[in-house]
Amino acid sequence: MSGHATYEFRNPVVRWIDSRLPIFSLMKAQAMDFPTPRNLNYWWTFGGIAATMLVVQILTGIVLVMHYTPHVKLAFDSIEGIMRDVNYGWLIRWLHANGASFFFVAVYIHIFRGLYYGSYKAPREVLWMIGVLIFIAMMATAFMGYVLPWGQMSYWGAVVITNLFSAIPVVGDYIVQWLWGGFSVDNPTLQRFFSLHYLLPFVLAALVFLHIWALHVPGNNNPDGIDVKSEQDTLPFHPYYTMKDLYAILVFFLVYLAFVFYSPWYLGHSINFVKANPLVTPPHIVPEWYFLPFYAMLRAIPDKLGGVVVMFSSLIILFFLPWLDRSPVRSARYRPVYRFFFWLLVLTCIVLGIAGSQPPEGLWIPTARIATAWYFIHFLVILPLLGKLEKPKPMPATITEAVLARGGH
C-alpha cells in the first residue's frame, strides 16, 4: 500500500474526511480491493475467525468487568452475582469462558495451516514471528483470566505456574515473590493479574494490526504456495472473501454457541465451582485444555528447571522456523515427505495434550517424554534435513495454471 489512491468517493462528506485522514481509502484498498489469490481454501478463513473471537472476548470481557470484583474475598461471589443477578450475566460469562477456548481452537488451526502451507517462509518471516508473539500474549492473557474467578483450579493453577519461576537459578525465589506481590499467591497476585488481563488484549489488538499490515506487504500465501504473478491469479477481497469469511465465521459460531448454550462448562473443570482454599489441594491440578501439551512437556522432564526450559523452548523454537525449514517449496501439497511429518507433528501434539490431562504415572511418563522429544526432533532435525534431501513434486508455474489444472470451476 503506497502512493495515492486515485479512486474518488461519491459522497462529499466522505471525500472531506478522507482528504484529511485517509481512513476510507485505507479500508477500500486493504479490505475491499485487496488482490487476494483466487485459490484460497477454507483453512484460510481461520485468521478472520480468530480476529472475530478477539473482538468477542474484548466486548464480553469489558461488560464482565463492570460486575466483577478483583479481591480474594469477593471475586468468587461477584461471579455468582453475574451468573444469578446480572441480566444475561450468565450468557456473557459463558460467552467469555468458552470464547477463550474457541479463540484457541481458531488460532491452533490457523497456526497449523501456516505450518502445512509454508506461510512462514520468505518473505513472510516477520508476519510469522508477530504471530508467535500473538500466541504467547494469548497464553499469558488466558492464564491470568482463568485465575480471576478464584475457584480451586484458578488458585492452584496459579500456584503451580508461578512457582515455576523459582527454578531460575540465584534470583528465582526473588522473582517469584515479586510476581506474587507477597509470600504466596494471595490478593496482590489476583489484583495484578486482573490489571494485566485487562491490558494484554489491547496489546493483542495492536499486534493483530501489525500482523495484518505485515501480511499486506507481500500479500496472502495460498494453498499451492506459488507467488502471485498477474492480476489473473487474484480476486478482490470484497465480495469474494468477505462473504466467504462471513459464512465460515457463522459455521464456527454454530459450534461455539452450541457449547455456550448446551454444555457451557464441558471444557472446564468442575472443581473450579468450589471457592479457592489454600489449605485444601485438589487431587488433580490441570490447566485448561489449550495448555495441556505444554503442561505435558513441563512434567516430562524430571528436573524442575529443565521442565521450565523445555516448555519455554517449545515456543521460542517457533520464532526460528523460517530458518529451520529451508526448503524452497512452500506448500506441503508438493512436499509428500514433509506432509507425512506434518501429520506426525499433529499427532504428537494431540498425544502431548492427552498426556497433559492425565496424572504423570505409568505409561504416560514415557509417552510424554517420547512425544516431547519428537516435537523438538521435528523442528531441529527433520525440517533442516528435509530442506536438503527432499525431492518435491513438480509445481505449476502460476496459480491460474494450478486452478485450471484442477478443473477450475
Added chain:
Amino acid sequence: MNKIIKLLTAVGVALGLLAAPVLASGAHRENAEDYDYSFEGPFGQFDRAQLQRGWEVFRQVCSSCHSLNYLRFRNLAEPGGPEFTVKQAKAFAAQYEITDGPNDEGEMFTRPGRLSDAFPPPYPNEQAAKAANNNALPPDLSLIVKAREGWDYPWYISPIIKLFKGNGGAEYVRSLISGFGQPLPPGEEAKEGLNYNPYFPGHWIAMPPPLSGEDVEFADGTPNTLKQEATDVAAFLAWVSMPKMEERKKIGLMAMLYLLVFALLMFMVKQALWSRIDH
C-alpha cells in the same frame, strides 16, 4: 440419536469396567447410578413439583448443617425454578430470623426474613460449623451439582460420555444421599467417626446418613421413600446450581436456529458469487 447415545454409553461402561474408576489421588468410588432427570438434554426442563419437594427436603433436613448462601428467597418465586407464588416465598422467608443492623443504637438485631434476603446459614462462621460437626465442614450446597462429577471413565471414553450424559453432579448427590447403610465389602475396615458410602471418593465420609426415608411429608402426596427424597433434593440442588438453565436452553434454541438460517443464506451468497468465476 438416543440409540447412538445408548450405544456409546454401553461401550463406555464396558470399557470403563476394564479399568476400575479411580481418581488421580487413588481415591476410588463407585460411579453414581445414572438417572433420567427431566432437565437433562438440550430440551430439558425442571419438574416444578419435584423442585418444590426437593426444597422441602433441603429446608427441613439439610439446612440444619449446610448453608445455601447464593439462594435468595425471591428466587423461589422466579420463573425457571420451583415457581412458588410470591406469597409462598414471602412466607418461607418470614420463617427465618435474619441478622441485620447495626441500628441507630449501634446494635445488631434480628428480624423476620424478606424476599430479598439470602437463605441464612446454619452457623455464623466456618469454625462454628466445624465445631458442631466433628471438625468436618459441611460444604455450602449452592453449586454442589456443578462442583461434583458423578462418574469416572478412562480417558479415551470420558469426554464422549460427559458430552452426552453431562458431569453427573445431580446423580452424584442422589446416589450419595441414598448410598449409606451398605454392608462393608470384605477387606474394608470400619473407621471411627466416619461413615461408609461407596459413592464418596475414598468411601468414608464424615456426614452421617441425613435421610432414612419418610423424613419429610410431601404436600403433593408423593411417597416419601429415601430414593424419592434423594432424587428430589438432588433436582432442587441442580436448580440452585444452575437457576438460568431453562432460559439458557430456550435462548440457545433461538440462537441456533437463527445461525442456521443465516449460515444457509451466506452459503448461498458465497455460492452465487464464486460459481461465476474460475477458482
